[in-house]
Amino acid sequence: MSRRTATISARQLMLLKLTGITGTVFLGAVSLITTLAGAQGFIAVLGGGLLSVLVVYMAVTLGRRFPRLTPFEYARTIYGRWLGSLLGLSIVIFNLTSSTLVLRALGDFLITAVLPDTPISITIVTMLFLVCIGAWLGLEALARFNEGFFGIIFLAWIVVAGAGLMRIDTGWLRPVFTIEPVPMTRAALASGSLLVNGIVVLMFYSFVDDQPQVFKYSLWAVLVGSSLIAALQIAVVAGYSPALAETLNYPILELARNISFGIFLERLEAVYLAIWILGTFVKISMLFYAAALGLSLVTGAKSYHWFIPPLAAISFYLSFQADSVPQSHLWEGMFNQYAIFYQIGVMAILLLGAVLRGSKAVRDHG
Amino acid sequence: MARKANMHWCRSLRGAVLLAAISLASLLSGCWSAREIEDLAFVMAMGVDTDPQGVRITYQLALSAPGGGEPGAGGGAQSPVWVTSLAAPSIAEAMLRLPTVLGQEPFTGHTLAVVVGEAYAREGIGELLDFLARDRQLRDRVRLAVAFGTAEEVMKAEPRIEAMPAEYLFNLLMQGQETGVVPPSGFLGVRIAFANRPLMQIALPALQPAPMPVEERNGEAAAGETKPSEVIELKGTAVFRDDRLVGFLDERESRGVAWLKENMRMTAVSIRRVEGTITQLANFSSARFSVREVDGAIRLHARVSQDGNLTQWPHYGQGITHAFLKQIEQDLASEVAAEVRAALAALQGEFNADTIGLGEELRRLRPQYLGLRNWDESFRELEVDIEVHAAFRRVGLTIR
Helix, strand or coil: CHHHHCCECHHHHHHHHHHHHHCCHHHHHHHHHHHHHHHHHHHHHHHHHHHHHHHHHHHHHHHHHCCCCCHHHHHHHHHHHHHHHHHHHHHHHHHHHHHHHHHHHHHHHHHHHHCCCCCHHHHHHHHHHHHHHHHHHCHHHHHHHHHHHHHHHHHHHHHHHHHHHHCCCHHHHCCCCCCCHHHHHHHHHHHHHHHHCCCHHHHHHHHECCHHHHHHHHHHHHHHHHHHHHHHHHHHHHHHCHHHHCCCCCHHHHHHHCCCECCCECCCHHHHHHHHHHHHHHHHHHHHHHHHHHHHHHHCCCCCHHHHHHHHHHHHHHCCCCCCHHHHHHHHHHHHHHHHHHHHHHHHHHHHHHHHHCCHHHHHHC | CHHHHHHHHHHHHHHHHHHHHHHHHHHCCCHHHCCCHHHEEEEEEEEEEEECCEEEEEEEEECCCHHHCCCCCCCCCCCCEEEEEEEECCHHHHHHHHHHHHCCEEECCCCCEEEEEHHHHHHCCHHHHHHHHHCCCCCCCCEEEEECCCHHHHHHCCCCCCCCHHHHHHHHHHHHHHHCCCCCCEHHHHHHHHHCCCCCCCEEEEEEECCCCCCEECCEECCCCCCCCCCEEEEEEEEEECCEEEEEECHHHHHHHHHHHCCCCCEEEEEEECCEEEEEEEEEEEEEEEEEEECCEEEEEEEEEEEEEEEECCCCCCCCCHHHHHHHHHHHHHHHHHHHHHHHHHHHHHHCCCCCCHHHHHHHHCHHHHHCCCHHHHCCCCEEEEEEEEEEEECCCCCC
16 A cells, blocks of 8 residues: 555665654753763663664564555554554554654743743644644655755754864763663663654655665664764763753753854854754654554555644644643653663564464565 | 656655745744844843842943944944843842843843852852853853952943953953963853862852042042943952852962863963073963872872973073073972962862862762762862973074
């Protein structure tokens, strides 16, 4: 079904994954990792990178078994109509929760740091409106849009990370390897969850025309994403000291605010933020698209388009459930710490089912 | 088939272009938060003092046209800033009340300096630091300083060298930092020190408006009238323990700290000899720390290296030889070591405030040592060995 409507290349999938990873880094990711692992956060990020390689491997292995089907479809093939649909719905709920948390985090960020007088409802509605258009236009349009802007998005990250790294005092990172295993594991799980980025590979594998390249490109995405987050983590912790970094709500914004070129080109953070918000838009749109597509496949509807407005309405409602920014941060932090269990879990269930059912599924649907 | 694929490609491209147009257009909007520049009052500097109400903030506000008139309407010689004060129970409240005085919204994005009065600093600057860190407009490059007396006096100073007094203050603090007579005053450094106390403590530049001669009117001094100062003098370092001012280091002691913190860029070190004064313009300094254990006790070893140019030579008849330079380098090293020891004596003996960050150095070198100790108590007892290597690298355009 999916192959009939859209095709993207493995390279486009890699860029979508990378944009998804970087699309939320400036919100709460670095702050969360710093709170959990302090100065050793960069090691946790590398651990999270390894974890996400495992998830990518599982996703690609699954995808290879069902090259023309989305997980919503092969879940039903493996586990039957009801159990499979339940599994598909859980992925829809996961995507919706994930996108709602990002949406709220973006709203909190904008009202705190950039647009203090603009009601949060306006920023969320505006973003939702754009997301609806993005999801409506579909994966191909999103992939092309992302391809066009990725260069500038990534350049903005390189500039901020590079300028941040130029000012660090490496002494703040010493002594290395002194963190207890429990906080390190929690930080690795959180960064792994960010790097997996809403199981993009699992979701969109069947849309890729050069599928043999997916694993290689996804590994590149994980490598580049891990390196970037680790670099930002080091720039924050060794530039601000672990004690101060832990108190910062938006450490990446602080990094961006302190970058200037000479004494005449200053206050460029608005430019960086505008660019990064494009990445956030792509990420939320992807999640929305996947959720709407999942619903259409589970319910057997002809088009996914008509699921987008109700999903947007639910997301709008859910994004106002947190009473305050600290509560919103708490929920986002909890989600990021535990999401990886769901992501690995759902893939393990699907993979296990596929293995137990043997190659029949491949013959039937491959 | 190919035609169908081509149409498909075009359709997805059209979608991407449409997305780009809509999303970029939405980024251009300022929504409710858009501000017209003429509605903003640019706060160039702030002075914070104690007040019976709580706190008194003196604002130095940039005027769009000096004298308040239209640009070019004869306001040229007048001050480009307006200085006004406001008392309130808290700093945040003073800031919120400011629009009721100005009729404009204060904008702190261009603020260059925040000066704290001595009395306010002794009561604690924690509230101020919290306010500044929370403010989304203020930048980390803003400079902080402590005024002997009140900050209001500093805000009212009218320097002749620079049109904008806040800019003068900013540049003065930058220059002072390079010579080591005052510590770095950037807000980021203050935040880092405050977050890592007691292993690091806050040190801020101390300054004072130079007294102006009493103005005479018809040959008689006008009683009680003072003219705004035209010069602000740097007076060493204000030393804090936690957020409270506990005392001051003089310029020599401040430079002693600067040698250990590698803050120096350009400073003059003089050696007084019978035949005259030899002066070195030091333009490089570094400090390396190591820990030594002597009889079970920890000793911190600081190796300070510095070098620079010989700029004053009183031995007019004697040529400058390598051997003689080596001899006076010993005197130079002794002078630098004396400055460092004077600073340590004041910080450990008098104030018990680790503004150098020796605790942080120890944490990096021997984390297990600090884990067992309360640094507030052990800083006083820390033994620090000082080793100085000083060198003259260049001697100017003459050899004699």
